[in-house]
Amino acid sequence: MILILRKLTSALALIAILLLCNNSASAQESDYTVHANIIYRFTKYVKWPDENKSGDFIIGIAGDSPVEEELKTLISNKTVGNRKIVIRKVFASGATLNCHILFVSEDASSNIKKWIARMANIPVLIVTESEGMARKGSCINFVIINDRLKLEINKTNIEQRKLGIATELLSLGKVVK
Amino acid sequence: MVKFSVPKLIFLCAVAMCGMQIAEAQYIQNESKIYDSLSLKDLLNVKIVSISKAPEFLFDAPLSGSVITKEDIRRAGSTSIMEALRLVPGVIIREQSNGNYDIHIRGMDNVPPDAPFEITSNTTTLVMIDNRPTYSYLRGGTFWETIPVDLNDVEKIEVVRGPAAALYGPNAVNGVINIITRQFKKAGLHAVLNSQAGSNQTQIANGSLSYTLDRVSVIASGNYTHRNRSQTSYFEYVRNEWLENPQYFVSFDYDTVRNIDNLYPDRNLAMEKYAGNLFVTYEPRDRMLIQFSGGLQHSTVQKILSETGYTPFSTNVSDSRYGDVKIAIKGLNAQLSYSGGTQLKNLQAGNKYDFQTVDANVEYNFTKNNFSIKPGISYRSAIYDDTKYSDTVNKTGVFNSRGEITTKSAFVRGEYKMLDGKLRLVAGLTANKFNYPDTTYLSYQFAATYKFNAKHIIRFVVSKAPRSSNIYDTYVDQTFSVVPVGPNRYARRELIGNKNLKLLTSSMIEIGYRARLSSDLNLDIEVFRTKMKNVTAFVQDRIYAYASGPDSIYVAPVIAMNLPLELYQTGITLSVSYAKKNIQIKPFVTFQHTKIQDYAPYATTPDAYPGLPNIYSGIGTETRLKSTPAFYGGFSANYMPTAKWNINLNAYSYSTQVYTHVTNIVFNDGIRGIDHIKSKTILNLRVAYEPVKGLNLFLNGKNLLNDKTREFFKADDMPFSLLGGISYEL
Numbered sequence: 001m002i003l004i005l006r007k008l009t010s011a012l013a014l015i016a017i018l019l020l021c022n023n024s025a026s027a028q029e030s031d032y033t034v035h036a037n038i039i040y041r042f043t044k045y046v047k048w049p050d051e052n053k054s055g056d057f058i059i060g061i062a063g064d065s066p067v068e069e070e071l072k073t074l075i076s077n078k079t080v081g082n083r084k085i086v087i088r089k090v091f092a093s094g095a096t097l098n099c100h101i102l103f104v105s106e107d108a109s110s111n112i113k114k115w116i117a118r119m120a121n122i123p124v125l126i127v128t129e130s131e132g133m134a135r136k137g138s139c140i141n142f143v144i145i146n147d148r149l150k151l152e153i154n155k156t157n158i159e160q161r162k163l164g165i166a167t168e169l170l171s172l173g174k175v176v177k
Numbered sequence: 178m179v180k181f182s183v184p185k186l187i188f189l190c191a192v193a194m195c196g197m198q199i200a201e202a203q204y205i206q207n208e209s210k211i212y213d214s215l216s217l218k219d220l221l222n223v224k225i226v227s228i229s230k231a232p233e234f235l236f237d238a239p240l241s242g243s244v245i246t247k248e249d250i251r252r253a254g255s256t257s258i259m260e261a262l263r264l265v266p267g268v269i270i271r272e273q274s275n276g277n278y279d280i281h282i283r284g285m286d287n288v289p290p291d292a293p294f295e296i297t298s299n300t301t302t303l304v305m306i307d308n309r310p311t312y313s314y315l316r317g318g319t320f321w322e323t324i325p326v327d328l329n330d331v332e333k334i335e336v337v338r339g340p341a342a343a344l345y346g347p348n349a350v351n352g353v354i355n356i357i358t359r360q361f362k363k364a365g366l367h368a369v370l371n372s373q374a375g376s377n378q379t380q381i382a383n384g385s386l387s388y389t390l391d392r393v394s395v396i397a398s399g400n401y402t403h404r405n406r407s408q409t410s411y412f413e414y415v416r417n418e419w420l421e422n423p424q425y426f427v428s429f430d431y432d433t434v435r436n437i438d439n440l441y442p443d444r445n446l447a448m449e450k451y452a453g454n455l456f457v458t459y460e461p462r463d464r465m466l467i468q469f470s471g472g473l474q475h476s477t478v479q480k481i482l483s484e485t486g487y488t489p490f491s492t493n494v495s496d497s498r499y500g501d502v503k504i505a506i507k508g509l510n511a512q513l514s515y516s517g518g519t520q521l522k523n524l525q526a527g528n529k530y531d532f533q534t535v536d537a538n539v540e541y542n543f544t545k546n547n548f549s550i551k552p553g554i555s556y557r558s559a560i561y562d563d564t565k566y567s568d569t570v571n572k573t574g575v576f577n578s579r580g581e582i583t584t585k586s587a588f589v590r591g592e593y594k595m596l597d598g599k600l601r602l603v604a605g606l607t608a609n610k611f612n613y614p615d616t617t618y619l620s621y622q623f624a625a626t627y628k629f630n631a632k633h634i635i636r637f638v639v640s641k642a643p644r645s646s647n648i649y650d651t652y653v654d655q656t657f658s659v660v661p662v663g664p665n666r667y668a669r670r671e672l673i674g675n676k677n678l679k680l681l682t683s684s685m686i687e688i689g690y691r692a693r694l695s696s697d698l699n700l701d702i703e704v705f706r707t708k709m710k711n712v713t714a715f716v717q718d719r720i721y722a723y724a725s726g727p728d729s730i731y732v733a734p735v736i737a738m739n740l741p742l743e744l745y746q747t748g749i750t751l752s753v754s755y756a757k758k759n760i761q762i763k764p765f766v767t768f769q770h771t772k773i774q775d776y777a778p779y780a781t782t783p784d785a786y787p788g789l790p791n792i793y794s795g796i797g798t799e800t801r802l803k804s805t806p807a808f809y810g811g812f813s814a815n816y817m818p819t820a821k822w823n824i825n826l827n828a829y830s831y832s833t834q835v836y837t838h839v840t841n842i843v844f845n846d847g848i849r850g851i852d853h854i855k856s857k858t859i860l861n862l863r864v865a866y867e868p869v870k871g872l873n874l875f876l877n878g879k880n881l882l883n884d885k886t887r888e889f890f891k892a893d894d895m896p897f898s899l900l901g902g903i904s905y906e907l
Contacts, residue, residue, distance in 0.1 A: 034223050037212040041220070064631025066693070107631050110597035130598075131544065145464055148222055172218055174463060 034149055035142060036070035039103060039127060042140065043080045047164035048100055049123050057083045060090040060099035060124075062115060063108025092118070101125045104138070112136050123162045134176045139163070152176050219364070239603045239624035239636055240344075241689055241703040242337040243267070243752070247359065250328060252815050252825045254863030254877040256373065256381055256900065257402070258328060258356060259321050263829040263859075264813050266701075266752040266765035267338045267352075269806060270829065271854075271888035272895050274490070275377050275404040275447035277480035278321065279889050282338055282352035283707070285744055285771060287804030289714050290837045291778045291850070293484040294890075296714060297804075301350035301644055301683065303341075307358055307470065309501045309514040310536055312348050314559035314582050315522070315575075316649045320482075323495040323520075324356070325452040325474040327400035329369050329383040332359040338750070339685045339705060342642030343605030343622035346538075346555060347584055350644045350683045351707070358470070360394060360458060361387040366907070373877065373902025377447070378405040381902075396456040404447040406479065407898075411441070411488040412891035414840045417849045426487035429843055430658055434487055440524045441479070441492060447893075450476035464507050471500040481892055483522040484839070489891045491523035497532075508542035527574040530563035540588075547594040557584040561648040572656040576674070580652035583612045584645055601626045609643065613651050613676040618643045632693040641684040650713055650737040651676055657735075668731045672715060675737040679711040699754045709744040713737055716792055719784040735780075740792055742776040744802065759817040766810030771802040778842055803835040823865040830858040836890040852890045858882060859895075873904045 043057065057080040061068045068087060075085040090097055092114050102124050104115055109130040116137035119126060128138040134152035139161065141152040151173030158165050212220060243265045255261035259278040262268050269281045279286075280299060287297045300317025303310060306326055313320055334356050341349040361367040370384040383400035410419040415427040422444075426434040434440075452474035459467045476495045483491040497518025504511045517533035540553025559582045567574020588607035594600070605622040622640040629635075655672040662668045689703040716738045722731045748769025755762045777795030785791065809831035816824045834854040841850030860882050865875035876899070883897040 033212060034220060037215075038217065038220050041217045045217070066631065069697075105631070106598060107628075131546065150221060150463070169217070172221060 032066040032070045036074045045166040045169035056086045058099040060102045063105035065105030104128045246333045253827045265336045273481045273889045273892040284805030291842045293839045303349035305355045317647045322476040322478045325472040327383040330358045332357045340640040340642030340683045342620035343607045347645040368907040371904040373900045375900030376898035392460040394458040399453045401451045405445045406447045409444045428486040448478045466505040468503040473498045494521040512538045527567040529566040532561045534559040550591040552589045555586045576653040578652040580648040585610045636689040638687040643680040643682045665728045670733045673736045681711045683709045701752045704749045707746045717781045743774045746771040761815045764812035771805045773802045774799045806831040808832040821867045825863045828860045832856045855886045871906045
């Protein structure tokens with residue numbers, strides 16, 4: 001028993017040293033790096049109405065998702081045109097939502113109807129990552145097929161939100177209705 | 178009393194960590210930079226594969242496992258796939274000679290104790306390349322040097338700890354190591370070249386050339402490795418000493434063996450191997466993928482696996498080829514693979530055999546809302562034949578037979594998400610029908626994960642997995658000694674296979690917890706309890722006599738049998754991963770207690786010598802299995818002070834072990850056949866400089882502490898070594 005405790009103490013000491021030496025933060029290996037990169041690319045293939053072309057470009061994140069940190073890391077040296085990009089956590093019960101892209105994580109996907117209702121007819125590109133979301137109001141849904149991220153694009157949902165989508169992006173995804 | 182290297186490890190880790198000045202450097206988004214250069218189309222082609230044999234993210238994985246990427250491996254300076262596994266939690270790795278390793282997941286090795294190396298080596302881990310098994314059915318296990326791919330081919334390596342046969346097929350008894358090969362994402366021509374050389378005449382070169390056009394990608398790759406031993410002496414069992422330039426060996430039977438140069442033609446050589454591979458990927462349309470890979474390999478190594486009777490090392494030679502076709506159409510996945518070749522387990526006469534294995538697997542994935550189910554069938558056949566090379570009359574070959582092991586499996590894997598996806602239930606059930614023993618074994622895997630939120634997840638796993646029988650235990654028919662015991666009287670020992678062995682089976686219960694403690698700090702804890710039974714060994718039965726002309730021959734049959742022993746292992750693995758822009762640290766440790774019950778160090782049946790101890794004499798006993806370390810672990814710390822420099826310090830450490838070889842029973846003097854392996858910490862440092870994008874120059878120091886102690890039973894000393902090299906990626 002004493003031996004086990006000594007072993008455990010040694011391990012905890014090892015971890016403690018590692019934690020104490022640096023206790024601030026940054027990026028971490030994550031497969032969501034690819035998600036974040038693709039979300040950023042959407043800004044080049046989607047056209048927002050002119051009235052939404054001023055101020056910061058805001059990407060909202062609904063639910064807990066590693067994509068938030070990945071996006072924060074990614075956009076540190078990027079802009080949309082000349083506009084600064086801001087990543088903002090959003091809550092279903094929060095104040096007015098003002099964003100250009102809304103990423104609804106799997107964590108929050110059970111509330112997709114609420115999000116869609118709140119965003120009705122607003123020019124927001126709704127991006128999701130759960131099975132069947134493209135038919136539940138999402139504009140672009142990530143799915144994994146053959147170990148790769150694929151896009152399900154609902155053109156109707158996009159157009160209803162007064163957004164334009166480039167044919168190049170349409171051709172890279174599967175268009176669903 | 179177990180002696181630890183942990184304090185040393187802590188000290189080194191602390192120095193490494195605290196000594197580093199954190200410069201706000203151009204390290205930012207080094208991973209993202211790779212993606213920045215890709216088009217959206219290429220990004221959608223980035224492969225995302227993780228454990229549980231389905232694409233998913235590691236945090237959510239229901240099984241205990243780890244993934245190391247090609248970047249992790251490159252930065253750490255690992256010189257081979259085998260060495261790279263030292264970066265993975267839960268893997269015990271001992272170097273036998275330069276570049277040749279004994280690799281176990283969580284240990285349970287040297288079982289049964291006091292047995293030949295073939296039995297005690299790892300036969301319970303399924304090693305795969307892109308889901309193609311590379312398992313050797315001769316006696317079970319993996320001949321690592323025969324793996325045709327090298328680090329230039331590797332995208333990532335997934336390691337699953339614990340029984341996983343329900344997901345991966347038979348022989349995933351204690352875990353799976355799946356090597357995922359690289360796919361180049363950029364359109365056009367792409368080239369990778371790595372070369373390094375250094376101590377002990379180590380020369381490593383490998384490279385890949387790929388061309389991607391629209392929906393077709395072709396990669397040709399090749400690799401070459403030469404490594405010398407760190408010493409030229411050999412340990413001899415009988416004289417119990419290392420012999421420099423021996424002119425002869427004395428065998429177990431006190432025969433003098435003088436043809437040493439035939440058996441060890443190059444006493445310096447640890448490893449020489451080369452291989453070539455071709456990978457073709459074709460995506461004719463969305464949701465349809467056709468992949469082909471094929472290749473050839475040659476290897477000659479001096480390692481400890483095949484029993485010679487006088488010294489642990491043997492020269493092993495392999496020439497083999499493989500082909501693998503995978504087709505994925507929507508939910509349908511089919512895979513057909515072949516491997517075959519000729520191998521020599523040592524250079525003694527009659528130790529050569531041909532083999533060919535075929536694996537076929539078809540599965541279909543149905544998904545509906547929160548429920549998915551994947552039924553499938555698979556077929557495996559392994560044919561080994563040494564009749565062309567052996568003296569089948571006097572039965573002096575390896576197994577003197579043409580044997581086949583077949584496994585037909587039907588499986589179903591299902592997954593159901595409930596409570597808004599927070600609770601996830603994963604179940605796998607496989608029925609395996611073997612030809613020998615002629616019976617059906619069930620393996621299962623049930624896992625549940627509960628995700629409190631995106632930062633905390635717990636998992637619970639119950640699983641059971643069998644190992645298939647092997648050619649040797651099933652078919653061997655070998656006369657391994659004929660000794661005159663008087664006028665016209667001879668004693669003969671015969672090895673006899675057994676087609677009715679119960680299959681070695683492992684079962685496990687495990688609880689795990691993963692946490693994202695902050696955006697840059699991940700913690701993974703797993704607590705496991707594993708039981709293993711139906712271990713096999715060769716056991717002498719009753720001696721009988723018969724007349725052959727004027728001679729009387731006494732035959733001692735030595736038969737493959739199940740031993741009554743059982744193994745129990747309880748342990749905990751902790752791993753942490755931490756990153757701060759230009760610094761990344763991944764420490765990991767495992768503490769485990771392994772005990773063996775009902776074991777007796779006697780390889781005889783009760784009928785062999787009535788009244789004397791036998792394999793059942795240990796019933797009711799329980800001792801700690803000292804050959805599996807109680808502690809092992811390590812860390813990798815990477816520091817990128819500027820965009821052009823990369824410094825990586827990594828360590829691997831284990832506690833003391835005691836290996837008992839079959840010669841412990843043969844000589845029974847309490848000295849010979851026992852090796853006390855000292856605790857050891859192996860500290861490595863790689864410093865790399867990138868003068869222009871894609872070109873890396875590096876120095877690679879191995880075992881900086883110059884702890885020369887051997888890592889395996891009477892193996893070579895493993896001192897400090899230094900390599901320098903260049904890698905280029907176009």
